[in-house]
Amino acid sequence: MTGIVIVSHHPDLANGLKELALQMTSVDIPLAVAAGIDDPDDPIGTDAVKIQQAIEKVYSDDGVVVFMDLGSAILSTDMALEFLDENQRKNVHLSAAPIVEGVLSAVTQAAAGASVQSVMEEANNALSQKQASLEEEYPSDSNSGSETDTKKTSIPENAIKLELTIANSLGLHARPAAQLVQAANRFKSDIYIKNEDKEKNPVSAKSLNQVLLQEIRKHDTITLWFAGEDKEEAKEGIIQLADDHFGEKTSSRLSEPKNVETTESDSIPDPDEEGAWKGTVISPGLATGPAIRPSTVTPKISKETSSSSKEEWSKLQEAIKAVKSELSDQKKKLEQHDSEAAEIFDVHLLLINDSQLLERVHKKITENGVSAAYAWKHEVDAVIESYAGMQESLIRERADDLREVTGRVLHKILDIPWRKISAPKTPSILVTDELLPSDIEQLKSQSIIGVAAAKGSPTSHASILLRGTGIPSIVALGDKAIEKVQEGKDVVIDAVNNQFYPHPTNQQFKILSEQEATWKERSQATEEDRKKPAETTDGTRFRILGNITRSEEAKTAIEKGAEGIGLYRTEYLFLNREEQPDIDEQYRHYSVAMESMEHDQTLTIRTMDIGGDKNVGYLNQIHEQNPNLGWRGLRYHLDHPELLHIQLQAILQAAHDTERHVEIMFPMVTSISEFKKARSVFKTAVSEISNYNKELISLGIMVEIPAAAILIDKILPHVDFISIGTNDLVQYTLAADRNNEKVQAIANPLHPAFLTLLHKVIKTAAESDTPVAMCGEMGGDPTMTPLLAGLGLRDFSMSPGRIPEFKWQARKLDMAKAEELALAALDCDDPEEVARLLSPE
């Protein structure tokens, strides 16, 4: 396959382009980047040696095409050619195409298996597409660049015809067009395409640029011609692709604009000086003990096979069948206690039922005569790679699911057992590359006291299941953290302080073992008292509530000592799926959460807060420069009142039927007028329920925008309650993104400006007897309690795991001192001064 090299002054430019280009294809393309120079202070530039290495990396005798940005990129590439072996040099071509358009065209063309000459040609044509699309604006400059468009192609007489109407919402834009071109290139026949609605001339359907130039939009009718020995198969192939909406039917989510998440495992490169690594804590706690590594023997796969294609194909089908039945069993087991988690296995079942994938594997087996295992692994890896390259973490996580489920199939084909966590006799710590959902079931039945994983994220399926076990665990530690850990050697997980010690010194191990014992004792003590109220030494009573994401967690929260739910984030229900949940499904989830409450407890349910860092494809969101200051929360809902209406109906009906007290909370409110609009949607929803009990429902807002906090006195007369969302209120007040490492430290809730705002909100609410709670990170941090209690806060909502410890600490609080502390803090000049007040050392 033709190799591609991107040369640029700036690594971001080159890597961004690479990512963009690889989305065009699911085929593994040899593509390398040579960008920037090795100067951390000023990385902009080009380096001929790097370019040489990049070329060598993707080099094959099929040839390499190099794309450069400008100036020294060209000079340096020129120089790199000189460094190359003479035999290689003649196969390396420098493209004069505009770099972005050129690379995208080249990748698609290379993926289709085109020769280096045709990749070069296609890249050079790339400019004409853009010129053609801008032509209308420059009428005087006619004919320029649209040469390819005006060149007449004559259709052979014996060609067969196919007419299609395009249903894709964005027409045949880059990705579906790429699918068409790749499919067309799989056939020997000549294939032509013409957009009948735009009065275009027929062009080759094997060229992406030509297809894009046809400007095929939704509802356009296109004609395809097929001429050649396999024309019937080709027609059939394109029909199938069209039936599948050119790959967009099952992956429409993938084509939506995405937000870049800034906190991912790449931001945690090294251990601290103590040798401890940071990751993402899934479940807090301490654990010391010998490591075990799950036995993931990478199976040996041979490409050749002695059996017939037919036998290989049926081997694969048997394997898939067996895995499906295993998955169904696991699902059934899990369904009894957590139906939402059980749905994870539905996703898995869906993934191995992918007909496109199976078709490709079938083709590989029959046409290339390779073994089923080889064909399966080869095709699956391509899909995994394309998922893994996605920017949105929720989609990337599908790669983990896919890796697991396809791995199981592979092991079945080869008839070797899927990975087992070997039962340790002594309590042990699982150290693994990544945790798979099926591992969790195994963990529960064994003496695993801690988990450390190199990969993972807080919202992955495995993490959700893991959190339920309560085993101290940290994920996303990075590959380096775990790579040298040996089975049987002691490791330490300090998931209280987010530290993983892969190679603790004897001294460290000793100290941390002692801490572990204390932590266990302490957590036992706090656990025992978890249902008792949090009452300070002088008898001030706090109300402790739980933050939950899924309806099932309500039960866990109450079990952990919550006196109600202070924040039910409903958006999880809307994420990670093809279409929005209907009213019945929403009703079911809300009812489950409500039924977990006692009748004297309250559930605060937040209407869908999509946008910001959470983006959902089917909601037709737009790509925003700055999503956190964008179209999210109630702002989105007020533009789509029909969606808000459905959600409110579901909540109201559930509250009505379960007879629980429910607070409905609207997120991202800037002005009271927005609340009033939401309230009128609410009133319509109420009017649709007969015998509605008004006592059950309160309406309020989440105070997370400084505007709402500053004008809190204007808001309070209209609402029944408020809850302070500190995460956003802090970052909006201090203009610092909490996910941006560079400015994270500025987003400090101890900033006196923020505390002043907080004080105003709490005090004004208290004066008007409006209940005020806090549901952000700050509220669940016991070190903040004296300050917050001193400012007058009484209702704290936090993640359920924190409640026992939080209550335990709150009981020791001296209110008089807390009030003194708060007054002193309000008088401070900067957050550092407040921090010194909090922990005088």
Next chain:
Amino acid sequence: MITKQEIINWLERAGEIYEKQRGYLTELDKAIGDADHGNNMNRGFQKVTENLADHSDSDIKNILSMVAKTLISSVGGAAGPLYGTLFLKGAGSIDASDEISDSDLLHFWEEGIKGVQARGRAEAGDKTMIDSLLPALETLKQSIGNNEEITKALEKAAQSAKKGMEETIPLIAKKGRASYLGERSKEHQDPGATSSYYLVSALAEAVSNNSSE
């Protein structure tokens, strides 16, 4: 005759000059380019100076090849491959030894500059580094042909380079980013020609200092 020590002194002197003139070069580049030439040259030659410490046992050819590789990988802008080529081609034209003859030195510059022209496809008068290098080379050739003292020859070459550099002021740039400016590149001295002048004058200084000591 040029000794290894003189070559080392030359490169170190060049490093000092680029450090000192970093702001000035960048200022010149800001007018007609992308304002990075001073930083780029300084970065490249500071790396060269660092690497010299590991080359106490190398011969001159080796040292000059090291300079080429260092500049290629660390300068970043167009000056990287261009100065890299100067040293690479230049080093390729001389023998591996701890001393080189005057005519070897001339070869170094002849081949090096030829390489730069081929790489950058620049002619005299295009408002590039070539505009100070070519006059310097011409003078050096004449002086060595007349059997002049090498210190004298280099001094004259540096003067020619300076003159060439100053003469870039009224020129219209034909190469590099400055060429985008067309007419507007007039009335500015070319930063590349300036850094090339510094390179030649550093050599003149290094050789004359050494012989006077």
